[in-house]
Amino acid sequence: MSFLELRDITKRYGTLNAVSDVTLSVEKGEFVSLLGPSGCGKTTTLQMIAGFVDVTAGSIRLDGRDITHAKANSRGLGIVFQSYALFPHMTVYDNVSFGLEMQRVPKSDRKDRVEEALGLVHLSAYAGRYPRELSGGQRQRVALARAIVIRPPVLLLDEPLSNLDAKLREAMQFELRDIQRKVGTTTVMVTHDQAEAFSISDRVVVMEAGRITQIDEPYRIYEHPETEFISRFVGKTNMLPGTVQTVNGGYASVSLAGVPVEVEAPGVALGETLTLCIRPEKLRLAGAGQGRLPGRVSVRYFLGSQWLYHIDGPLGTLMAVTPNDGSAPLDVDMPVGIDWSPSVVRVHRGVMAEAPDPALEAE
Amino acid sequence: MTRNGPVALFFHTLVVLFMLAPLVIVCLVAFTPENTLSLPTRGLSLRWFEAVFHHPDFVQSFWNSLWLALLSATLAVALAVPASLAITRWEFPGRGFLNGLFLSPLIIPHLVLGVAMLRLFALVGATGSFGWLVAAHIVIVTPYVMRLLIAAITGFDRSVEHAAYSLGASEATVFRRVTLPMILPGVTGGWLIAFINSFDELTMSIFITSPSTVTLPVRMYMYATESIDPMMAAVSAIIIGITVVAVLLLDRVYGLDRILVGQK
Secondary structure, eight states: OOSEEEEEEEEEETTEEEEEEEEEEEOTTOEEEEEOOTTSSHHHHHHHHHTSSOOSEEEEEETTEEOTTOOHHHHOOEEEOTTOOOOTTSOHHHHHHHHHHHTTOOHHHHHHHHHHHHHHTTOGGGTTOOGGGSOHHHHHHHHHHHHHTTOOSEEEEESTTTTSOHHHHHHHHHHHHHHHHHHTOEEEEEESOHHHHHHHOSEEEEEETTEEEEEEOHHHHHHSOSSHHHHHHSSOOEEEEEEEEEEETTEEEEEETTEEEEEEOTTOOTTOEEEEEEOGGGOEEEOTTOSSEEEEEEEEEEOSSEEEEEEEETTEEEEEEEEOOSSOOOOTTOEEEEEOOGGGOEEEESOOOOOOOHHHHHO | OOOOOHHHHHHHHHHHHHHHHHHHHHHHHTTOOSSSSOOOOSOOOOHHHHHHHTOHHHHHHHHHHHHHHHHHHHHHHHHHHHHHHHHHHOOOTTHHHHHHHHHHHHHSOHHHHHHHHHHHHHHHTOTTOHHHHHHHHHHHHHHHHHHHHHHHHHTOOTHHHHHHHHTTOOHHHHIIIIIHHHHHHHHHHHHHHHHHHHHHOOHHHHHHOOTTTOOHHHHHHHHHHHOOOTHHHHHHHHHHHHHHHHHHHHHHHTOHHHHHTOOO
């Protein structure tokens, strides 16, 4: 049996199902992220684990104990809130010490443990400050110290990094993971930022409209998205619609604007419409006249370590990302050939809607 | 920080003068040796301060008012804290009605309240009772406390309370250690405004005070309708003096910013 088990938990507000039949097992010491756009039910799920929201149906077990209807203050979980939720009228030391005080830890032990927790988040020098005297990143670390000092069986993180600026967020991601490894606490994090979820989680749970659509390792989710939604939400994807021309065993020949392409697609019928999904970094740009499709550079963006090109061609605009190897980039209006290796193509049956911008989707 | 221009400075000076002038004039008049309300031109005298203490009814009224204001402000806060929490945080049947009920004394003229209370006191046989006077004042000052508290609670981030719960605190502990300290500026500000309003209240109190419970404003009003002499200015000066000392002490001991503005 897993350490933390959610079984078919559902949250209903009137007739609206905020969370439907969510089942998830988290192993001891694991770092799991709930990823999805806003309104997908990920925060509600976290709040049900925390005990702030009543579970309509289903059960939650922690270390073999049923906590479905236990009060929030008896669960002993450590929680880091999006707004940090520090006690503004208490010093950093008192903030961190609060949970130990509630557990009636003797004063001398309390001091050692508070200092240990503050040391872990590199804030030993700030014990006497008030939250208002700290920067966003420091407040975030106080919130983390306050949550882990009580040695919770499970640490819950609600969008912990979303209020930090980009550079600090990246640094804190790794620090967060580092601290989690050191302490070894089972952690569930809620985020809408896929980069955040991918870089620090052992497993990612993708949620959509109150349901779990895929649970997998970050790499697997990126390379083998199980639904259209995931391939659109997770990273950028080129989607090429085409019609099946010939079927040969598990393979099919698909016509993309007149160009035949062999793909592995068992069980499709002649004349069926398929969508081929290819990640931008898997497209290869060759000289004009080479490759599978012709194209022309319409825009290029310099991303530092990479170049992002928009290529106009017979299938509309495709995105291609190439590593910046130090040589001169392609010029705008330059004709190119677009190529890819057959193994990088993911086939979806039917036509897919235009991909929304994941960044816009997130908020 | 931007500095004020000359026009702004001139305007601010006028505003401050306009607000302070009556207080300063009253205090000056209190030191007059004359028999009329006049600025002391022929030397200073303490005779009118002395006169106050020859009127034991004034001293008695001062204590009446002080106790009345202390009690009604404190009880109003004790009522308003749970009421504001309930009205701000929960949806329940009759919420709008309750909110309106708590605020209605603000809209009803004190004259009307005075007549109504007079009838009520007569009906229940409470004429002359200090306890019922306190109750009447609570009705008047509660809306002020409610307004300040509702404002304080509306801007409250509830995840801070959730954080305390998750750390194992009981509901009572969360209220005592987190909620109350965080809305303290609203509580103390509300208490002060309630105190001042009660101490100052004349219109309603005229109807419902009896000889043994006459408050200072009522006493001054009764005195002033018979004769106007600088003793009124002396009484006012004493009250202003007590207020200034109290505020200075409060600032020295607790810090006014902390009480009224909070530690943001």
